[in-house]
Amino acid sequence: MFRLALVLLMGRSRVLRVVLSAALGLVAGACIFHSVRVEAIGSNADSLAIQTPVKAHLRDGSTVLYQVGVLLARDTLRGPGVRYGLTLRDSTAVSVVPLDSVVAMESFRRATNGATTAIVSTFATGTGLLAAGLLAFVIVCSNSDCFGNCPTVYADSAGTSALQAEGFSYTLGPAFETRDVDRLGIRADGDGRIRLEVRNDALETEYVNHLELLEAHHTADETVLPDANGAALAVRDLLPATTIADASGRDLRLLLALPDGAAFRTDARTLAEASPAHLDDAIYVVAPAPPGGDSVALVLRLKNSLLATLLYSEVILGNRGARSLDWVGRDLDGGAPALARWQEQRMGMRIAIWDGRRYRQTARIRDSGPHAWSDVAVLIPVLQRDSVRVRLSFPADNWRIDRIAFAMRARRPVVRTLDFGQLLDAKGRRDSTALESVRLADQRYLRTSPGERFTVVAEVGTAAAEPARTFLIATQGYYEPWIGHDGLRAARDTGAVESLDADLLKALRKWGTVREARETAFADLGKLTVR
Amino acid sequence: MRRCWVWGPVLALVGCHMGGRVDRFAPANGPEGVAVALELRRGGRAQGELLAVQDTALVVLAQDTVTLVPYGALETGEFSQVEGELRGTPPAPDFARRLRLVSRFPQGLTPDMLARLLAAYGQSALKVVAR
Numbered sequence: 001m002f003r004l005a006l007v008l009l010m011g012r013s014r015v016l017r018v019v020l021s022a023a024l025g026l027v028a029g030a031c032i033f034h035s036v037r038v039e040a041i042g043s044n045a046d047s048l049a050i051q052t053p054v055k056a057h058l059r060d061g062s063t064v065l066y067q068v069g070v071l072l073a074r075d076t077l078r079g080p081g082v083r084y085g086l087t088l089r090d091s092t093a094v095s096v097v098p099l100d101s102v103v104a105m106e107s108f109r110r111a112t113n114g115a116t117t118a119i120v121s122t123f124a125t126g127t128g129l130l131a132a133g134l135l136a137f138v139i140v141c142s143n144s145d146c147f148g149n150c151p152t153v154y155a156d157s158a159g160t161s162a163l164q165a166e167g168f169s170y171t172l173g174p175a176f177e178t179r180d181v182d183r184l185g186i187r188a189d190g191d192g193r194i195r196l197e198v199r200n201d202a203l204e205t206e207y208v209n210h211l212e213l214l215e216a217h218h219t220a221d222e223t224v225l226p227d228a229n230g231a232a233l234a235v236r237d238l239l240p241a242t243t244i245a246d247a248s249g250r251d252l253r254l255l256l257a258l259p260d261g262a263a264f265r266t267d268a269r270t271l272a273e274a275s276p277a278h279l280d281d282a283i284y285v286v287a288p289a290p291p292g293g294d295s296v297a298l299v300l301r302l303k304n305s306l307l308a309t310l311l312y313s314e315v316i317l318g319n320r321g322a323r324s325l326d327w328v329g330r331d332l333d334g335g336a337p338a339l340a341r342w343q344e345q346r347m348g349m350r351i352a353i354w355d356g357r358r359y360r361q362t363a364r365i366r367d368s369g370p371h372a373w374s375d376v377a378v379l380i381p382v383l384q385r386d387s388v389r390v391r392l393s394f395p396a397d398n399w400r401i402d403r404i405a406f407a408m409r410a411r412r413p414v415v416r417t418l419d420f421g422q423l424l425d426a427k428g429r430r431d432s433t434a435l436e437s438v439r440l441a442d443q444r445y446l447r448t449s450p451g452e453r454f455t456v457v458a459e460v461g462t463a464a465a466e467p468a469r470t471f472l473i474a475t476q477g478y479y480e481p482w483i484g485h486d487g488l489r490a491a492r493d494t495g496a497v498e499s500l501d502a503d504l505l506k507a508l509r510k511w512g513t514v515r516e517a518r519e520t521a522f523a524d525l526g527k528l529t530v531r
Numbered sequence: 532m533r534r535c536w537v538w539g540p541v542l543a544l545v546g547c548h549m550g551g552r553v554d555r556f557a558p559a560n561g562p563e564g565v566a567v568a569l570e571l572r573r574g575g576r577a578q579g580e581l582l583a584v585q586d587t588a589l590v591v592l593a594q595d596t597v598t599l600v601p602y603g604a605l606e607t608g609e610f611s612q613v614e615g616e617l618r619g620t621p622p623a624p625d626f627a628r629r630l631r632l633v634s635r636f637p638q639g640l641t642p643d644m645l646a647r648l649l650a651a652y653g654q655s656a657l658k659v660v661a662r
Binding site: 039040108 | 552553556558559560561562563612624625629632633635636637638641643644647648651652
């Protein structure tokens, strides 16, 4: 290797030029690092289509190799396989194997090394795939199965679990691992501890890379919120906006004045009139400029509707049916940067400021998930003497917004990072291995399956009277949804892949017809899952 | 010569992929377990196929002989296309899980399977490497 490097450095050969040119290509484009991931396939999967090699180990010691994948259909394995005897001296072709004769199975697939890819890609493109946070993995799930999107964080509140946050939403695959920061509405208990329960309430495998508690010190009249990049912002002197109106002209001031659960949703007419040229809705907000101040903070309380869930699970992946596996394995590699760019431009919420001539984008809020309300503050520079005019634009009906206000004062508070000192499994037993997996953002992940939960505990000490303190949780990871049998049945291979804008339009049209039913079902599901 | 410089942008356009591929990963393409190279504490080396991973030992097929290699008898153990190596102590849980998944019998060897395997290789007993 050293000799090769020496030759490349010293020589003026064609090889040198090609290699240097390739290096230039790496810098200009995105490079993706892979490894082969071997994973056991659980017997709890109902139906599963796998299009990568699979080995099934039978009770009698024989092995069946499915080189092009296999369909697990309820009680049988179906697909072209070769069965090898215990000693491998004989082999026969098989197409159907009863599941009750199988004692173990594993799949082999190409996995993206998220950290390495992210480092190189971020260096190369300056934007980073992680921040975009989305691409689907292996999913064709049924409608109801797709409601969950990420780990949910709960804290004890007067004897009941209160939902605090949901982490790394829409990060469907390792290449899109990202870090989220959410405000926690809790205080330390009498022993100076913070206890948080992290649940996998969805039909997915979640990979938690890092959990971190952040403690922000501030004065009693300040509220600490994460900004769009996850950095803490202490805000005070909150004022309601003088104008809040959406694209259809509705006056939203009363609806969005207080955080009361009564939330904005896109006007039905705007949603129905979505077209290739009009995929967005917008909210226009105006506040008086603070005397002498050069910035204010826009304070938002919001969460996603189920539109993004429908877009990714039912349109982008669902239309590919069984091909979604291949798409993820192959096209994802080439298409990930394009999808990331599309998301940056199209999804989430874009915040723009009127400078007297036009709106200039100043920030973008990532999609945060449909479960937990997210409180966010965005610093807004004051560009005009008399007023601050802000436009929030987003795919029609992508957001539920509970509150919009302006903070006349904002500053960066001192933030202390605290490690979780204990991780307890569902039975309350300490698990030091799992704790090590989430202590650092590294190659170790804590993997959870549907229904699993764990508790993390941090010693934060009892609070002094002043200054006040607010806790935030940082979660980093990704998840891989499971395949539900309803989804497999409903999936269809469409062959040609349309543009992502066309996919969004398709999702908007479908969403317009199902949103009432879906939101009602989702609300009912929420009542069931909050324990 | 100028054409050489084309390769960079071409790479950028098609995307660059580095690292392991499933079609080159031996356990994904055949029924065998991963290849293993062992250096024994008492001297000597052995190569073979990883049959099973147990709590205290590896079961290896080396020179057509089913062999039990206690971790304590190992100086080092390396596995083809698998990151990490053994150094005289049982593998950490995560490493053991990964090794098990690329062995020929991830489910473990039952007494009946082991008996049939020994019979197939003409052994009356399992060969055990001394510590």
